[in-house]
Amino acid sequence: MKKWIGGVLALAVIAGGTALYMQRGAIAFAVFERGAVQVLATPTIDALGDGLHAGFCGTGSPLADRRRAGPCLAIVAGERLFVFDAGEGAAESLALMGLPAARIEAVFLTHFHSDHIDGLAALALQRWASSSADAPLGLHGAPGAERIANGLNEAYAIDSTYRVAHHGTDIVPPGGFGLTAHPFAMPPPDESTVVYDQDGVRVLAFAVDHSPVDSAVGYRIEYEGRSVVISGDTKRCACVVRAAANADLLVHEALSQPLTRVLGSAAQRNNQPNVARIFQDIENYHTTPREAAEVAASANVRALALTHIVPPMPIAFLEGVFVGDARDAFEGPLWVMRDGDIVTIAPDGDITRRNTIRF
Numbered sequence: 001m002k003k004w005i006g007g008v009l010a011l012a013v014i015a016g017g018t019a020l021y022m023q024r025g026a027i028a029f030a031v032f033e034r035g036a037v038q039v040l041a042t043p044t045i046d047a048l049g050d051g052l053h054a055g056f057c058g059t060g061s062p063l064a065d066r067r068r069a070g071p072c073l074a075i076v077a078g079e080r081l082f083v084f085d086a087g088e089g090a091a092e093s094l095a096l097m098g099l100p101a102a103r104i105e106a107v108f109l110t111h112f113h114s115d116h117i118d119g120l121a122a123l124a125l126q127r128w129a130s131s132s133a134d135a136p137l138g139l140h141g142a143p144g145a146e147r148i149a150n151g152l153n154e155a156y157a158i159d160s161t162y163r164v165a166h167h168g169t170d171i172v173p174p175g176g177f178g179l180t181a182h183p184f185a186m187p188p189p190d191e192s193t194v195v196y197d198q199d200g201v202r203v204l205a206f207a208v209d210h211s212p213v214d215s216a217v218g219y220r221i222e223y224e225g226r227s228v229v230i231s232g233d234t235k236r237c238a239c240v241v242r243a244a245a246n247a248d249l250l251v252h253e254a255l256s257q258p259l260t261r262v263l264g265s266a267a268q269r270n271n272q273p274n275v276a277r278i279f280q281d282i283e284n285y286h287t288t289p290r291e292a293a294e295v296a297a298s299a300n301v302r303a304l305a306l307t308h309i310v311p312p313m314p315i316a317f318l319e320g321v322f323v324g325d326a327r328d329a330f331e332g333p334l335w336v337m338r339d340g341d342i343v344t345i346a347p348d349g350d351i352t353r354r355n356t357i358r359f
């Protein structure tokens with residue numbers, strides 16, 4: 001008798017499972033539909049609350065890394081959205097993080113290396129198409145920003161005519177296409193200059209040392225007594241210590257020499273002298289995690305976020321090797337950032353990190 005009941009139950013479970021399996025497409029569609037409604041109804045940006053937030057929309061570098069988009073940092077001040085650098089994949093990361101391109105008020109560039117600008121066109125296009133913007137996206141940067149804006153506008157001019165013809169001028173007003181540059185003069189050495197000041201959000205630029213790049217800057221963003229400082233690409237620099245003094249969060253680039261040297265000698269052994277030479281050259285214009293930690297300690301910042309991670313780390317356990325002894329040099333939180341992370345500096349001063357990639 002028991003055996004008989006067990007058999008029927010087993011058959012029922014199999015039948016139920018089979019029915020579910022047969023319906024898997026419909027179930028997936030329903031989940032997708034529900035998720036899409038939720039994502040579009042409540043973008044992360046509206047759920048963040050008042051505060052200064054740093055969203056890591058790209059923590060990678062020019063080296064191939066499927067887990068990290070090119071350099072991109074979103075700053076949410078209250079409900080206002082700004083983007084600093086737009087490497088490849090930045091627009092996609094922002095969308096996955098619930099930080100809609102439609103809400104971007106301005107983009108700031110730290111410098112014009114390709115990995116910091118090669119996602120700009122996609123960002124400008126998505127912002128235009130999703131917001132019916134009637135003015136181009138503002139692009140702030142050192143002298144040279146106007147060449148970037150003009151060049152991308154020209155490269156995408158033909159595409160823009162297709163968009164207008166296809167969707168109509170109400171959805172994509174021709175005046176909202178592309179980028180408008182707002183170049184600022186290079187800040188003098190050891191000085192920060194205000195390059196943006198509107199409705200309580202202040203952005204200061206300062207020169208960093210990324211030689212031979214002669215127009216590389218970092219930024220300090222201030223909002224309601226809170227501050228985030230972005231190093232941009234730089235070798236270890238007293239300029240960052242000065243500009244980051246007493247900031248809540250320092251977002252600093254980082255390169256691990258032990259790991260890049262492994263790749264460099266592997267390239268040498270495999271008869272790839274160009275690759276080997278590049279790994280050797282990049283050491284002298286970036287900062288090690290230990291050096292970034294020392295900069296953070298000297299500047300008396302509260303937390304340190306490492307980004308522009310070089311080299312890529314295909315094995316998660318390498319993160320400890322990457323950080324090395326950096327934590328000995330800085331007492332506050334020291335994080336190796338991942339795409340999708342958001343660090344929040346709340347009105348009460350609390351600093352927290354969480355990941356927001358959705359879907």
Ligand SMILES: [Zn+2]
Nearest residue numbers: 061113115233
């Ligand atoms: Zn870079």
Ligand SMILES: [Zn+2]
Nearest residue numbers: 111113210233
């Ligand atoms: Zn660079």
